[in-house]
Amino acid sequence: xxxxxxxxxxxxxxxxxxxxxxxxxxxxxxxxxxxxxxxxxxxxxxxxxxxxxxxxxxxxxxxxxxxxxxxxxxxxxxxxxxxxxxxxxxxxxxxxxxxxxxxxxxxxxxxxx
Amino acid sequence: xxxxxxxxxxxxxxxxxxxxxxxxxxxxxxxxxxxxxxxxxxxxxxxxxxxxxxxxxxxxxxxxxxxxxxxxxxxxxxxxxxxxxxxxxxxxxxxxxxxxxxxxxxxxxxxxx
Numbered sequence: 730x731x732x733x734x735x736x737x738x739x740x741x742x743x744x745x746x747x748x749x750x751x752x753x754x755x756x757x758x759x760x761x762x763x764x765x766x767x768x769x770x771x772x773x774x775x776x777x778x779x780x781x782x783x784x785x786x787x788x789x790x791x792x793x794x795x796x797x798x799x800x801x802x803x804x805x806x807x808x809x810x811x812x813x814x815x816x817x818x819x820x821x822x823x824x825x826x827x828x829x830x831x832x833x834x835x836x837x838x839x840x841x842x
Numbered sequence: 843x844x845x846x847x848x849x850x851x852x853x854x855x856x857x858x859x860x861x862x863x864x865x866x867x868x869x870x871x872x873x874x875x876x877x878x879x880x881x882x883x884x885x886x887x888x889x890x891x892x893x894x895x896x897x898x899x900x901x902x903x904x905x906x907x908x909x910x911x912x913x914x915x916x917x918x919x920x921x922x923x924x925x926x927x928x929x930x931x932x933x934x935x936x937x938x939x940x941x942x943x944x945x946x947x948x949x950x951x952x953x954x955x
Contacts, residue, residue: 772933772945787942821886827873830891833878833885
């Protein structure tokens with residue numbers, strides 16, 4: 730039981746390049762989330778998917794897009810990376826949106842130069 | 843807007859000490875509160891989830907309490923061990939925020955042997 734798996738673990742991009750962060754969970758969870766963690770700003774929600782087939786914006790969605798590919802997978806895409814997107818990105822999931830503990834992946838450390 | 847504060851930002855204690863970590867929030871209309879642990883370079887691990895109707899939750903040496911009216915939660919760690927060294931974060935779900943959690947910035951705990 731791997732839990733929440735994120736790939737890649739590390740990535741360096743040049744300004745303007747694009748990339749997709751992948752996330753998969755094997756816990757049969759309905760809800761999935763993308764967060765970014767920055768020093769002094771804490772964890773902030775980028776996008777979430779309360780159930781398969783739905784996605785919604787979080788606190789800081791600008792510059793990102795998401796796809797809930799199926800119940801297991803939720804990807805985050807940066808279309809044109811900017812230095813302000815340098816951060817650690819975490820994918821998380823839980824059984825339902827409101828009432829169950831959140832399970833996190835180990836993160837993707839992204840640097841945009 | 844919900845704000846979550848954790849004081850102190852860092853704490854260093856000798857092994858065996860009982861300790862209390864604090865979390866305060868500005869909007870008392872919360873749905874639930876979670877405590878997490880984050881080890882360096884890793885994702886967050888959920889420790890305890892307290893529903894708004896509950897006063898406390900216990901897991902092993904950990905006990906979390908919730909006082910909605912005063913906007914406070916505490917995480918009590920009994921008989922601390924070096925393996926407890928990590929950053930501890932609290933997060934609240936406000937009734938009107940849907941799936942959004944608001945995180946504190948955490949308390950970095952070091953337990954010295």
